[in-house]
Amino acid sequence: MSEQIKLKPADESSAILRARAAVLAKEPEQTRFKSAGFNTVVFALGGETYAFASEFVREVYPLKDYTVVPGLPGFILGIVNVRGQIVSVVDLRKFFGLPEKGLGELNKVIVLRNDRMEFGIMADLILGSRKIYDEELQSSLLTISGLRADFLRGVTTDSLIVLDADRILNDPGMLIHEEFNARPD
Amino acid sequence: MPGRIDSLYGCGIDVPALTAKAIKKGLISQAEAEKLDKDSALALIFKSGFSTSPIITDISGRGMGLAIVREKVEKLGGTIRVESEKDLGTTFRITLPMSLATFRGVLVEVNEAMFVIPTSYVETTVRIKQSAIKTVEGRETVTLDGNVMSLAHLDQILDVKSAARERLLLKKTDTRQVFVNLVVLSAAGSRLALKVDRVVDELQVLVKTLGRQLSRVRNIAGATILGNGRLVPVVHVPDLVIAATMVQTRQKSGETEISASGRRILVAEDSITSRTLLKTILENAGFVVTTAVDGADAFSQARTGEFDLLVSDVDMPRMSGFELTARVRADKKLSDIPVVLVTALESREDRERGIDAGADAYIVKSSFDQSNLVEVINKLI
Incomplete structure (x- = not known):
């Protein structure tokens, strides 16, 4: 079995490649904004779309199993094993006191950290990353009721x-x- | 091999004088004092606010020193004991573990949750007859080797919610009702019998902290990772002993009331959180719940088990809820089982597709709440 492969002359192929590259190439997005902006991880939780600045996101981890630790407040789901390291997982809806409606997927954990603290946040879906400019942000809270303003950028x-x-x-x-403290002795 | 520090000083502790002082201080009653053996009486010196010194100086007499010593030793996972002969001297024996990171632990199970109890605190594990548990002044006690000790339920101390399934199993399985598994703990000079469902194993464990957020959690010292990757909390025994004295052991009311008739439901859902939530809701409503991680798993479980109803997610790997419903309807054994689909898909087409596949009810996740699910299920069975 032999199959004939017809090769095009070199200049013709490079012309085709150039044409394709021109189609695929995208102008860098012209921004209307002066600020440098920051990268965020965008995720869905309880029917809303949220974002965290990427600098505080250590990683995103699939939530396959978790262990309940007795005696913790309701907003902490439990602990998970992230490659041998124990990380606690927070249900933000409960922490914020938002009404719990619906049954989410909640099978992703976003591990947040800064120099003092580290824990995971449950998410329904990771939607991707997005660059956000300070000028885009409005402090108007009309869209979200009950969420403490100081937790919002x-x-x-x-x-x-x-x-x-x-x-x-x-x-x-x-x-x-x-x-x-309640030692009886 | 644990390290050991022995010290010898003083002229011995006068035990009768010690108990007399404790009675005077109101730490124990006259009746209790009479029941104390020598070791227990000596253990009184570790109580805070207790001093045999008649005067308070800058550095002594407040009755704090030995209480602090005991607390520090226990924090390190060790024990302290005192032996004394009047006019001869006093020996304090501090036993500390060589390594803090790894230790041996007893793996126990209670209400389907697992916990590790550090072996250093475990005197023994025993299985006794339920009838050997006596109630004294509203508290449960057991007698082991001639010693009376109070009994505490690990699930009550830790408040691990008992699942409906467990209650039903207890009723059905005779051996579990007749025999009770106990772990006898020894900490802070007192002993406590801890009731657990099962003593699983004794193993070498590496204890880890619970992460930055959980800096100190009551009754839990850390967690360990089992060979299969599963995380198991390690209990903090000194906390547990204190908690046991505070949890008023509830009088067993014999039968726990079960609202629903113990009907069996199979839940198919791939998300661990939703699966656990559905299981909890249905178990609280009195159903016996078995879970499956996807459609294919659910189908094989439905074929081999006996179920009164199937609750299924739609979007699952390997076999979707629509396909599962269709396969159940086509199966001779399963064709009559009611199927409830719980789904994130809200469109009319999806709803029709579910009904076409043969589902009896279709609950949209965004409008999901506990009561409507239970209501729907109760209508179907």
Whole structure:
């Protein structure tokens, strides 16, 4: 069995490749914004779309299994094993006190960290990454009720809620430190 | 091999004088004092606020020193004991583990959750008859080797929710009702019998912290990773012993009421969180729940088991909920089982497709709430 492959002359192929490259090439997006902007990880949770600044996102991990630790507040789902390291996982809807409607997928964990704190956040779906410019952000809270304003960096015109990962990480309510004071002796 | 520090000083502890002081301080009652053996009486010196010194100086007499010593030793996973002969001297024996990171632990199960108890605190594990548990002044006690000790339920101390399935199993399986598994703990000079469902194993474990967020959690010292990757919390025994004295052991009411008739439901859902949520909701409503991780798993479980109803997600790997429903309808054994689809797909076409496949109900996830699911299920069976 032999198959004849017809090769085109070299200049003809390079012309074709150039034409294809021209079609695929995209002009760098001209931004209307002066600020440098920041990269974010965009995710869906409970029917809303949120974003965290990428600098605070260590990684995204699939939530396959978790272990409940007794005695923790309701907003902590439990702990997961991320390649041998134990990470606690937070249900943001419960932490924010948002109404829990519906049954989400909740099978992704976004591991957030700064120099002082580290924990995971449950997400329904990771939608990708996006660059956000400060000028895009509005502080208007009309779209989100009940969410504490200091946890927000702002909301974009297309209703992407940009959360302040640093503030959430540093919130004193997030740290669980229970000394057993009630010693009877 | 644990390291050991022995020290010898003083002129011995006068035990009768010690107990008299404790009674005077109100730490124990006269009746309790009479029941104390020598070791337990000596253990009184570790109580805070207890001092045999008649005067308080800058550095002594407040009754804090030994209480602090005990706390520090226990923090390191060790124990402290005291032996004394009047007029001869006193020996304090501090036993510390060589390594803090790895230790031997007893793996126990309670209400389907697993916990590791550090072996250093475990005196023994025993299986006794349920009838050997006596109730004294509203507290459960057991007698082992002639010693009476109080009994605590690990699930109650840790508040691990008991699943409906477990209650039903307890009723059905006679051996589990007649015999009770106990882990006898020894910490802070007192002993405690801890009731667990099952003693699984004793193994070498590497304890890890619970991560930055969980700096200190009551009753839990850390967690370990089993060979299969599963995380298991390691209990903090000194906390547990204190908690046991505070949890008023609830009087067993014999039968726990079960609202639904123990009907069996198979739940097929690939997301771990949704699967757990559905299982909890249905078990709280009194159903016996078995779970499957996808359509194919659900189908094979449905073929081999006996179920009264199937609850299934639509979007699953290997076999979707639509396909599962169609296969169930086509199967001779399963064709009559009611099927409830729970799905993120809201469109009319999807709903029709579900009904076409043979589903009896179609619940959209975005409008999901506990009561409508249970209501729908109760209508179907």
